[in-house]
Amino acid sequence: MFACIHVPNFSGESHAALSDCASAFSPRVENTAPGTVVFDLEGLERLFGSYSEIAEKVAEHVRAAGIQAHVAVASNPDAAISAARGFAGVTVVGRGTEAKRLQDLPLDVLAPSPEILETLDRWGIRTMGAFRNLPAVQVSERLGQEGVRLHKLARGAGSRPLVPHWEALQFMEVMELEYELGTIEPLTFILSRMLDQICSRLRARNLATHEVHLALGIYLRVLRLPVPVRNPKLLTKLLILDLEAHPPGAPIQQVKVEAIPTKPRVAQNGLFVPLSPEPEKLELTLARIAAVVGEENVGSPETLDTHRPDAFRIRKFEVTAERFGNRNLLLKTCEPDRAKQGRMVGSSHRLSEVERTTPAAPPKDLLDGAATPPLPRRGLRLSRNDQLEGGDFALRRFRPPLDATVQLRNNIPSWIAFHGVHGPIEKLSGPWRSSGDWWRPNRWDREEWDIEVHNLNVGPPTSALYRIYYDVHTDRWFAEGAYD
Amino acid sequence: MDLGLFFMQSVVLRARLESALGERIPSPFTDLDTRIPEIVPTGIVPVDALTGGLPRGAITEIFGPPSSGRTRTMLSILAEATGRDEVCALVDGNDAFDPASGIAADLDLKRLLWVRCHKLEQALKTTDLLLQGGGFGRVVMDLTDLSLSYLRSVPLASWFRFQRAIEKTPTVLVVMTPESMVKSAAALVLRLEMRGTDWSTLLNAMDVNLEILRSRRTRPSISKFEFRISK
Numbered sequence: 001m002f003a004c005i006h007v008p009n010f011s012g013e014s015h016a017a018l019s020d021c022a023s024a025f026s027p028r029v030e031n032t033a034p035g036t037v038v039f040d041l042e043g044l045e046r047l048f049g050s051y052s053e054i055a056e057k058v059a060e061h062v063r064a065a066g067i068q069a070h071v072a073v074a075s076n077p078d079a080a081i082s083a084a085r086g087f088a089g090v091t092v093v094g095r096g097t098e099a100k101r102l103q104d105l106p107l108d109v110l111a112p113s114p115e116i117l118e119t120l121d122r123w124g125i126r127t128m129g130a131f132r133n134l135p136a137v138q139v140s141e142r143l144g145q146e147g148v149r150l151h152k153l154a155r156g157a158g159s160r161p162l163v164p165h166w167e168a169l170q171f172m173e174v175m176e177l178e179y180e181l182g183t184i185e186p187l188t189f190i191l192s193r194m195l196d197q198i199c200s201r202l203r204a205r206n207l208a209t210h211e212v213h214l215a216l217g218i219y220l221r222v223l224r225l226p227v228p229v230r231n232p233k234l235l236t237k238l239l240i241l242d243l244e245a246h247p248p249g250a251p252i253q254q255v256k257v258e259a260i261p262t263k264p265r266v267a268q269n270g271l272f273v274p275l276s277p278e279p280e281k282l283e284l285t286l287a288r289i290a291a292v293v294g295e296e297n298v299g300s301p302e303t304l305d306t307h308r309p310d311a312f313r314i315r316k317f318e319v320t321a322e323r324f325g326n327r328n329l330l331l332k333t334c335e336p337d338r339a340k341q342g343r344m345v346g347s348s349h350r351l352s353e354v355e356r357t358t359p360a361a362p363p364k365d366l367l368d369g370a371a372t373p374p375l376p377r378r379g380l381r382l383s384r385n386d387q388l389e390g391g392d393f394a395l396r397r398f399r400p401p402l403d404a405t406v407q408l409r410n411n412i413p414s415w416i417a418f419h420g421v422h423g424p425i426e427k428l429s430g431p432w433r434s435s436g437d438w439w440r441p442n443r444w445d446r447e448e449w450d451i452e453v454h455n456l457n458v459g460p461p462t463s464a465l466y467r468i469y470y471d472v473h474t475d476r477w478f479a480e481g482a483y484d
Numbered sequence: 485m486d487l488g489l490f491f492m493q494s495v496v497l498r499a500r501l502e503s504a505l506g507e508r509i510p511s512p513f514t515d516l517d518t519r520i521p522e523i524v525p526t527g528i529v530p531v532d533a534l535t536g537g538l539p540r541g542a543i544t545e546i547f548g549p550p551s552s553g554r555t556r557t558m559l560s561i562l563a564e565a566t567g568r569d570e571v572c573a574l575v576d577g578n579d580a581f582d583p584a585s586g587i588a589a590d591l592d593l594k595r596l597l598w599v600r601c602h603k604l605e606q607a608l609k610t611t612d613l614l615l616q617g618g619g620f621g622r623v624v625m626d627l628t629d630l631s632l633s634y635l636r637s638v639p640l641a642s643w644f645r646f647q648r649a650i651e652k653t654p655t656v657l658v659v660m661t662p663e664s665m666v667k668s669a670a671a672l673v674l675r676l677e678m679r680g681t682d683w684s685t686l687l688n689a690m691d692v693n694l695e696i697l698r699s700r701r702t703r704p705s706i707s708k709f710e711f712r713i714s715k
Contacts, residue, residue, distance in 0.1 A: 274569035277619025285617035394555035464551040484555035
């Protein structure tokens with residue numbers, strides 16, 4: 001048995017939704033014509049009940065999708081199409097009763113060519129019943145093969161196989177606006193409606209999306225998500241936040257939204273899974289934070305494989321439950337899109353570059369204490385002398401490094417002033433020389449010093465530890481950060 | 485009035501109130517202060533021994549002057565959390581965090597969301613969004629490099645709002661300031677101060693005083709102790 005869904009007065013907008021409705025019941029769906037789909041019901045009785053019950057359920061599903069359509073069930077595709085085109089509402093044509101049920105329908109239902117329709121009209125043949133009563137041989141002699149095919153359809157005796165479509169799924173909505181939109185706010189309602197439609201189609205196929213393409217005329221935005229979602233409200237908010245951060249430069253005349261389908265996320269949380277944000281909620285939080293501080297200032301830091309000071313980049317922060325196992329939650333930091341999301345902060349240095357780092361020979365009086373660099377140690381703990389010892393010092397960086405005025409005595413810094421700090425340098429070690437990228441415009445060549453400054457600026461004198469450096473190329477001193 | 489009758493009337497009244505508020509407020513007569521908050525370690529053994537650690541669902545304030553070990557303590561707290569596979573967030577008030585120092589402190593940078601702010605308003609707004617979003621084990625708000633006059637302009641109500649936002653969540657909010665700002669909204673307040681440095685031609689170590697000014701959960705027997713941060 002086959003079912004046909006036919007939309008009278010089809011406007012061309014909802015055929016994809018019609019196809020999705022049919023796909024919700026059967027994988028074998030034929031897109032017969034715009035506004036008409038036929039699908040195979042074989043074997044569905046166990047799932048949905050009798051054919052009349054199936055027809056009712058199909059009609060209900062189509063109504064829920066906001067489509068007014070006729071539904072018919074018959075033993076062959078052509079009879080189902082004829083019944084759906086001819087009868088309003090839900091029709092079930094029993095096996096062997098096709099000719100009798102279809103006999104009163106007009107010939108227009110068969111969609112004959114205008115010439116044949118005119119000929120039959122001149123003969124006084126206006127219903128399918130009258131047409132099927134004509135002898136088949138004479139119809140063949142006078143109307144040719146097309147007449148024979150129509151005669152067979154009029155008898156409800158079609159035997160053609162179903163031709164299911166296997167086109168790639170496309171979840172796209174396009175809307176031409178009657179007037180131009182100059183602001184983002186009205187777009188919220190349009191996007192919400194379009195994404196509602198797309199997400200309901202995704203849900204009907206048990207799919208989700210991890211990438212949404214938004215085209216506002218020639219202005220394109222791509223929203224990439226770390227996890228598949230099908231929540232229209234979330235997608236609308238993310239798109240609006242993205243548009244607020246990157247507004248289109250021209251009024252909007254056309255809106256096109258396309259969601260790239262993927263399998264939905266399957267996650268099973270355990271009682272002892274470490275605390276971590278919900279991926280969907282996190283994405284929205286990150287978008288909102290990016291709107292406050294800028295997209296380039298949110299993410300996960302990653303140091304670069306270079307000796308250049310303060311060389312790092314920000315990567316997109318993602319928490320993804322990819323695998324169900326002893327560690328349910330995996331964190332995934334993925335390479336951002338180079339054109340739009342990728343950014344490198346602090347350095348334009350490439351990983352393959354060669355640098356040289358040369359600790360300069362310290363002054364003779366400092367050599368005695370020179371030691372191998374300490375290994376990083378974890379946590380802060382008790383030492384032998386019942387004091388606590390910790391890992392490395394932490395550096396708080398000044399970004400960008402602060403200009404400093406330094407007085408030298410015997411080529412060793414003795415006094416410093418920079419941004420609210422001035423005073424004698426009580427203790428120091430250095431210089432530690434490093435250089436690199438000598439073949440590039442952004443080369444560096446510097447001498448670092450660790451200093452303890454007795455700050456006389458305001459209030460009671462206090463001491464603090466800083467890292468300063470002398471830039472060999474610019475012949476200037478800078479304060480790079482404070483040890484804390 | 486008969487005491488028994490009065491008792492019965494109060495029981496009936498309580499049952500009615502619980503029934504009326506049941507959908508909106510579960511257990512309306514439960515004293516919130518009697519709940520024992522979950523404690524997480526700081527990664528600094530004596531602090532954990534004396535205070536029990538950082539209370540979840542509450543604010544911990546760490547303050548002190550420059551070079552007093554605040555940042556090293558903050559990194560220790562974050563490293564301890566990421567070591568337990570928790571996800572942390574650092575709201576960097578003046579873009580001062582050094583990722584290399586984080587790695588040296590065993591901080592898993594993949595589990596750290598770093599928000600680089602350049603204004604106090606950005607830091608407050610970002611913290612609000614992170615706390616509302618939820619799911620972070622530790623949220624550190626580093627305001628140590630911001631001007632004191634700006635920080636003093638933050639109304640006390642803002643800190644109480646943060647405290648209310650996290651009080652029923654497992655998040656630990658750590659606020660780092662140059663002076664005590666959070667006041668009574670903080671459940672644990674630590675003050676750090678540099679006591680001295682150890683130079684043997686090179687900068688070897690820094691001796692730090694840590695003082696526990698407030699600990700709502702326990703009354704520590706010792707409120708001050710010293711530790712050394714070596715390079």
